[in-house]
Amino acid sequence: MLLLKxxxxxxxFLISIPQLIYxxxxxxxxxPGYSPLKFIAPEAGSYxxxxxxxxxxxxxxxxxxxxxxxxxxxxxxxVLLSFIYSTCSDVNxxxxxxxxxxxxxxxxxxxxQLANQLRLLTLSFNPEHDTPKVMExxxxxxxxxxxxxxxxxxxxxxxxxPILQHYRQSIQKIVDEDGQSTGTFSHILRVYLIDKNxxxxxxYSVSFLHADTLINDVKTLLADTYIQTDKVREEQAIxxxxxxxxxxxxxxxxxxxxxxxxxxxxRIGKRTDLIxxxxxxxxxxxxxxxxxxxxxxxxxxxxxxxxxxxxRLSINNTFSCAMCHIPEQGFSSNEMATxxxxxxxTVRRNAPTLYNVAYYQTFFHDxxxxxxxxxxxxxxxxxxxxxxxxxxxxxxxxxxLPEYQELFEKxxxxxxxxxxxxxxxxxxxxxxxxxxxxxDRWFFSKQEKALTQSAQQGYQVFIGKGQCSQCHxxxxxxxxxxxxxxxxxxxxxxxxxxxxxxxIKVQLAPGVFADVDxxxxxxxxxxxxxxxxxxxxxxxxxxxxxYKTPSLRNISLxxxxxxxxxxxxxxxxxxxxxxxxxxxxxxxxxxxxLNLSExxxxxxxxxxxxLTGSNVQQLISDAYTQTIGDxxxxxxxxxxxxx
Numbered sequence: 001m002l003l004l005k006x007x008x009x010x011x012x013f014l015i016s017i018p019q020l021i022y023x024x025x026x027x028x029x030x031x032p033g034y035s036p037l038k039f040i041a042p043e044a045g046s047y048x049x050x051x052x053x054x055x056x057x058x059x060x061x062x063x064x065x066x067x068x069x070x071x072x073x074x075x076x077x078x079v080l081l082s083f084i085y086s087t088c089s090d091v092n093x094x095x096x097x098x099x100x101x102x103x104x105x106x107x108x109x110x111x112x113q114l115a116n117q118l119r120l121l122t123l124s125f126n127p128e129h130d131t132p133k134v135m136e137x138x139x140x141x142x143x144x145x146x147x148x149x150x151x152x153x154x155x156x157x158x159x160x161x162p163i164l165q166h167y168r169q170s171i172q173k174i175v176d177e178d179g180q181s182t183g184t185f186s187h188i189l190r191v192y193l194i195d196k197n198x199x200x201x202x203x204y205s206v207s208f209l210h211a212d213t214l215i216n217d218v219k220t221l222l223a224d225t226y227i228q229t230d231k232v233r234e235e236q237a238i239x240x241x242x243x244x245x246x247x248x249x250x251x252x253x254x255x256x257x258x259x260x261x262x263x264x265x266x267r268i269g270k271r272t273d274l275i276x277x278x279x280x281x282x283x284x285x286x287x288x289x290x291x292x293x294x295x296x297x298x299x300x301x302x303x304x305x306x307x308x309x310x311x312r313l314s315i316n317n318t319f320s321c322a323m324c325h326i327p328e329q330g331f332s333s334n335e336m337a338t339x340x341x342x343x344x345x346t347v348r349r350n351a352p353t354l355y356n357v358a359y360y361q362t363f364f365h366d367x368x369x370x371x372x373x374x375x376x377x378x379x380x381x382x383x384x385x386x387x388x389x390x391x392x393x394x395x396x397x398x399x400x401l402p403e404y405q406e407l408f409e410k411x412x413x414x415x416x417x418x419x420x421x422x423x424x425x426x427x428x429x430x431x432x433x434x435x436x437x438x439x440d441r442w443f444f445s446k447q448e449k450a451l452t453q454s455a456q457q458g459y460q461v462f463i464g465k466g467q468c469s470q471c472h473x474x475x476x477x478x479x480x481x482x483x484x485x486x487x488x489x490x491x492x493x494x495x496x497x498x499x500x501x502x503x504i505k506v507q508l509a510p511g512v513f514a515d516v517d518x519x520x521x522x523x524x525x526x527x528x529x530x531x532x533x534x535x536x537x538x539x540x541x542x543x544x545x546x547y548k549t550p551s552l553r554n555i556s557l558x559x560x561x562x563x564x565x566x567x568x569x570x571x572x573x574x575x576x577x578x579x580x581x582x583x584x585x586x587x588x589x590x591x592x593x594l595n596l597s598e599x600x601x602x603x604x605x606x607x608x609x610x611l612t613g614s615n616v617q618q619l620i621s622d623a624y625t626q627t628i629g630d631x632x633x634x635x636x637x638x639x640x641x642x643x
Contacts, residue, residue, distance in 0.1 A: 086126070270624075
């Protein structure tokens with residue numbers, strides 16, 4: 001406790017006397033945070049703070065010894081998070097962070113409106129000493145009614161370790177010559193600025209930690225200019241880097257492309273009550289019909305999610321449903337025009353999004369199935385997808401896994417079977433409902449400022465000159481943005497009937513392209529069979545090259561487009577329809593030249609981007625909580641084919 005008192009005295013003293021001089025020692029070199037800023041800081045709102053990844057969650061204790069999650073303290077306010085230990089005596093270490101936070105508190109006493117939108121979190125990485133009672137004592141005299149400053153610890157080192165790892169905080173205990181802890185730590189001071197979307201927007205080291213610049217950064221995040229500009233940027237970059245492909249290829253075609261690779265281990269999920277997306281669909285979606293033979297339950301949803309992410313459901317234990325329907329890629333696949341199955345086998349069609357799939361009347365691009373429960377078995381048995389030889393093979397395989405034996409008995413009161421496997425996976429898919437977009441708030445809730453002027457004008461093009469709503473329908477009460485019908489736009493016809501180009505443009509590196517002879521491409525590719533669309537189901541010649549109308553919800557998240565993934569961007573889609581599709585003998589009569597101007601194309605694009613649901617990140621974050629099923633290297637299971 002004496003060391004704690006010394007530490008408290010030290011940072012207060014440093015605030016008052018920046019030129020600290022130790023007895024019989026040369027003058028100490030103090031961090032910039034103790035002194036006035038030596039340069040004029042950029043005006044708040046005049047710059048942007050790009051996302052640097054997602055803030056990590058974790059279990060912590062507050063000063064009342066109540067267990068909470070870090071995420072419970074994020075989302076409603078901007079957060080400044082520092083990691084310290086209360087007995088630290090390094091003037092440029094933990095006392096610096098506390099001193100700068102104290103300065104911020106004093107500066108905000110005259111700015112209550114700003115103070116109400118900021119939370120300071122001081123989290124100890126020494127739970128053995130820094131109990132909730134110690135942290136309460138440490139924070140006594142620092143907290144103020146004018147500012148939300150919370151002092152936290154954890155129950156154990158085991159609980160703080162994963163938090164430190166995800167924030168890339170390297171902490172090492174200092175031991176004496178006998179290997180005993182000295183009660184001190186070697187660490188690099190970091191303070192994290194976290195926005196209301198739980199994204200890290202800046203990381204401050206000793207050299208850059210200063211109250212003036214921190215407050216300017218907070219104001220920048222709150223500035224209207226930031227909010228408007230950043231929303232546009234995030235829509236273009238598909239919400240946020242955390243919720244994209246691990247190696248995000250956004251703007252890869254440009255020479256100045258810079259990778260934003262994100263390790264899977266950095267993705268920390270948070271569970272959500274998925275059943276609420278069924279019981280209370282987001283704004284803009286109608287009430288969801290649930291099959292009488294598959295009533296919804298939390299147990300089914302949980303079991304279905306586990307199956308959805310389990311690679312053991314494929315022939316060689318390498319492939320899951322989620323590997324084609326990737327959560328952070330719109331539950332589709334942004335990186336491939338058409339899917340790839342086990343052992344790299346070619347799939348001839350694009351992986352459709354699973355958002356709002358519960359509202360579809362038919363499934364697959366050609367509509368060959370009419371329930372989600374039945375649809376599940378198509379990919380499980382397809383040779384070029386998960387490649388299982390039979391239904392019985394899948395059932396036997398699942399029933400030999402101990403965790404599934406218990407789960408199916410608890411959920412269905414019987415072992416896994418064809419019916420129950422389909423019901424479980426379908427139950428999870430039925431929860432992936434996403435709406436309450438900026439369009440929904442503008443159209444259904446009459447919030448005039450929810451939609452930009454350009455997007456509002458785009459909506460008028462959508463229902464008027466563009467004739468989009470004839471297939472992508474909506475009503476006064478809800479909007480599925482699909483007629484659940486089949487149409488021939490000419491894409492399938494062109495691929496089947498038109499001559500192939502002699503060369504294909506191939507991207508070799510950012511901004512570097514080469515025209516490669518098509519024969520070279522074909523020599524290393526599996527040839528795709530002809531695709532006649534709906535005709536393959538009905539055998540009606542009038543159905544040649546017809547494909548199901550997809551919903552437009554979350555459309556900006558699910559590129560590439562069309563059944564074959566041949567159109568790469570939303571703007572290209574608009575221009576394709578503007579030219580009237582591809583002429584052929586069974587071209588849908590609704591497809592014809594639109595004669596849209598460049599400004600109308602721009603507005604229509606803005607409208608389509610406004611259809612991204614507000615709960616997308618919530619659904620993705622929930623998906624991240626699922627442990628990926630796999631077989632350990634030492635584990636051997638014999639899978640018997642059914643007799």
